[in-house]
Amino acid sequence: MPTLYHAPNSRSTSILVLIEELGVADSIDVIGVTVDRQDGSGGPDPRNPHPEGKVPYLTDGNDHVRERGAIVAFLTDKFPEAGLGRPAGHPQRGAFLSWLFYYQGVMEPVLVLDWAKIDHPVLDATFRDLDAVFARLSEALDGQPYLLGEDYSAVDLLLSSPFHWLPDAMPEQPSVQAWIRRCADRPAFKAVTERERS
Incomplete structure (x- = not known):
């Protein structure tokens, strides 16, 4: 087990x-x-x-x-x-894995650097800045409720997770705020x- x-x-x-x-x-x-x-x-x-x-x-x-x-x-x-998830062979497998790696390799480091008030051009060039991360989320959610389309997936769970614990980091984009609320409104999360x- x-x-x-x-x-x-x-x-x-x-x-x-x-x-x-x-x-x-x-x-x-x-x-x-x-x-x-x-x-x-x-x-x-x-x-x-x-x-x-x-x-x-x-x-x-x-x-x-x-x-x-x-x-x-x-x-x-x-x-x-x-x-x-999106198993091997699924047409969204690449997108699913990309979001998981984006969270680990870009989004969480950027959130931590912003929270710690650490800013440097090399970090921005390597990881992007917080505005770029929020813009990427907003762009992905344009016209759809979840990152992979109409259906909630584990990438929504992972990428929305920091905002439930760090409300001060909440993005200003209405579409991203609405997505975070949808993810928090799920029975499992509650x-x-x-x-x-x-």
Whole structure:
């Protein structure tokens, strides 16, 4: 059985939402662990096999998966019947993978750099700036409710996730704001958020 190592109210919360969306909570073991927090709380947990003590971390037999985009691809491929991924051979497979990698390689670094107030032309040239990221999202959502079209997918879950936790980072574009609200209005998101708060 796959095992997810999770710390409440962390990046791994989005993987709990994915598991809920996939309808496979009874097929994945979730082990709560502690992690170092920015406020100085928490700390390393010997139960967590992640090589850097981070979450989320997924094991499936001898296979180990880290980084949210990789875990999203792994789980949506493993449970394709939910329709949240785009399996090999699907006409949107490339777009699906591109958004996952865009999140990990561009969007999250840009959000973190902006939050930390770090600005440099080399960083902008390498990763883009926040305005470019928001413009890309707005462009993708022009005339459609979700990043891949009419249907919600795991890329919507992943790319909307930071704005649920960092409302100050909310983009100004109305189409992007409406998309974030649609993603937050899903029953799986509400259920996991409620559990994490209690």
